[in-house]
Amino acid sequence: MSSKSTNLQPQVSEALCSDPPTLVRPPPTRLARHYVAVERADLDFSSYPSNTETFIPSIHDAQYCQGILRNFENFSPQTNCDIFQFVRGQGCLERDIDGRGVNTFLEEAIKRIPRIPSVGASPRALPSEPETHVIFCSLVKPSAIGPNFRLQSSLSLNTTKKLLEHYQISPQFVPFLLGEPNYGAPGSFSIHDVNGHLAKSGKYTPFSRTKVDPDPNTTTTFVEFFCQHPRWNVLEVQQPWSVYMSYDIPIKRTFYLVVTGVNCPKTTLVKDRLFQSFCQNQDHHIARRSFADPFFIHTLISHESLNDLKPVMTVLRTHLYDQLDEVDAYARKPSDRGSLEKLTTELHKISQDADSLLASADMAIMVTDRMLESHQLVRHLFTYAKYDEYNKIEAALSFLRHSAQSNKRWMESYKNRKDIAMNLVFNLVTQQDAYTNILIAREAKRDGSSMKIIAALTTFFLPATFVATLFGMAFFDFSDGAFTVAPNTWVYAAVTMPVMAVTVLVWWVWDRITVGSRMKGLLFARRESVTDDIEALKGRMVARVALDKAEKMR
Structure with missing residues (x-):
């Protein structure tokens, strides 16, 4: 597969051109019904993740991770991904990269890593401009049932292993790479040295090309953060948006691995916004911005993820208001009871959707909180000249957190209004049933009065009837004037x-x-x-x- 390098051009997303969302609910397809259990084999201590320094035995299951990597059905036969680079102050996007293209990309990235000298050697200047590498890969649903989580990565197994080992990706992110839904907290891990500094004992030795002298005292400061953003519309978007980030502090290199569903329109929007922010355009004299804060793309993706909530909230609000109008109309003029059954069903659907959105809002708030905590770890890395950029990202994350909280309050308000409408429906039904019972009681009372009259008449005529019946039998003879x-x-x-x-x-x-x-x-x-x-x-x-x-x- 050939690679094609282009500058990012603004594109109109399919999501912006599509029709407004409707109230039609597609039939759910449960991917979990087709999950395949991960096979556990003997642990290979020389392979990923056992040989990585991001491996934490207390929470990382090495056998589980290696079992996922042994399943060839989890990965595509050939690699197909997009790579965005911000190098030497210029952004560039390479589309449709195959396995060879990824190898070339990693080789060039290794060449740009400065050699950190041993103790006593003359130091070499570290890069002044930050670098950012972003790999966009997708999840597809193969026809055959074989992947562990029903989805297949667009990366090949060989490419995946190279990326995992080269960037020391946390083993906890491996299931997210294949689309497993995350019901836990976002990951923010780092290793501290004896001086209390963020550190990872780094030896840049991917592909047996050592870039660091073998000095055991050499440390490479390192921060990583990864998360899985909530799916606001689970019935339509079943491929979660998973994002991994690592920041190599001495060489100012940020790496992102972004995993989304195939043909995800939000991925195109993210690429467009990266172009607008970091790709120099001489024709339009766009000012080139700095890429110093490693959490910029995390903030950007979080913003796009939160924007996914807008159409879903619009559908929920419209659906709720329609049902509230029906309830008000029925309260003013009761009509067919069959309409109440449909109304109750629709309100129940609104309740389910509101509960799902509330859980997703809580997840979005937790992701933003953890991102703010992890962002605090790199605060000391910014000089006074760059502190404004750090402060802007910090303010942006706070804005996203408060926005998620605001949306959560609106959803709670919608759910409360739904509860009020449901109670009103129940009260209307109860009142109608009570009125019906009153009518039945009146009819029963009227019937009881009639029965009393009939009983009185029967009692009045019963003796005469008995006497007439008795003397009408053949035992008595009144003929010939004699008894x-x-x-x-x-x-x-x-x-x-x-x-x-x-x-x-x-x-x-x-x-x-x-x-x-x-x-x-x-x-x-x-x-x-x-x-x-x-x-x-x-x-x-x-x-x-x-x-x-x-x-x-x-």
């Missing part, structure tokens, strides 16, 4: 009385059975409760006896 009673009238009583007795007996037996089963259930539950209390009391008594024996033995 006669049949001799077998006793049959009526002999049949009626046993049937009545059997009916009453069946009802009584059924009632006893149902009442007995209910009582047994209650007694069993009470017995279980009493048994548990007794067992607990026995346990306390045994423990008390044991304590008394122990006291006596003392």
Whole structure:
């Protein structure tokens, strides 16, 4: 793959030209369902990360890291990345760099490293202009299921190992390089020497090309900070934005490794803003700015990450206001109850989105706080002439932190308004149900009054009906003007009385059975409760006896 070197030109991002976000929610695709467990093998102490000085055994799992690097499916067959360099006061972007291009880039970077002499030798002037190297790589989703985190890096395995060893990248960043979501804190690590200075015992020996004399007292001050920015819209952006930075203090060299999703429009915006800030343009007489503060790109990416929240907040706010209008309209004039079901579902979705954004806002605040803490470590490196630049980055980070807090307060306000609307919906439903119950009670009362009238009429006519029925039977004869009673009238009583007795007996037996089963259930539950209390009391008594024996033995 050929490399193409160009100066950065301002480009209009696809995100700025695209249509406004809609309320259509795409079906979620859970990448975690396709994760492949990392295979653990015997630890190779001569390989990364065991041979790096950024390795911290207490929190870095070397076997886990080496298992990721052994999986060839995690990396592309050929390297494809973009490299931005700020060298000797000029910025330049090289696009579509392959593995050979990365090797050439590293070789040239090594040549520019000044030799730090041994004790007693004549010193060589360290560079006065800072250097910045930024490698942009992407994450793609391969068709085959084989990568550990379902995503594949655009870097080859060979290129990845060279970068990890050359820049002494923290092993904690290796999973982020492959898109594993980070639910922990950002990383800010450094090593201090016996004098309390930030230091990393550095021997620039990548590719067996030693640039530092073998003096064990030689130290290279070093600061690193890496983080993973929150994904404000997880349903659409599943590739997290991971950024690693290291700053080599004596040679004023800053290195960034930026990992984003493939064709991420925000990456283009970052490159455009780098051009606007640091690429000299003679035609437009753009003033060349300094690149002394190593946290500039971290601040820039944090700002773009926070800008990702704007369209998501707009969608959430619009969706919420639409539902609030529906609630107000329903409160003024209740209509179909079916609309309330849809309204409740939409408010529930708003609640889920608000909770997700609140968690992301907390993560953004934590990232900015950790970045401010790490930025304090390089404060003493700035002279009075450069302190203004440090102060501007410090102020920018504080601004981003307060902006994230402000957005969090707005999201909390939106969620509170959603809760108020949900309570209003529940109250409206409760009021309607209460009104319906009142109507039912009125109808029941009206029916009860009717039943009373019917019962009174029945009671009034029942004796006459009984007498008419009794004398209408064949046992009585009123013909020929004489009243006669049949001799077998006793049959009526002999049949009626046993049937009545059997009916009453069946009802009584059924009632006893149902009442007995209910009582047994209650007694069993009470017995279980009493048994548990007794067992607990026995346990306390045994423990008390044991304590008394122990006291006596003392």
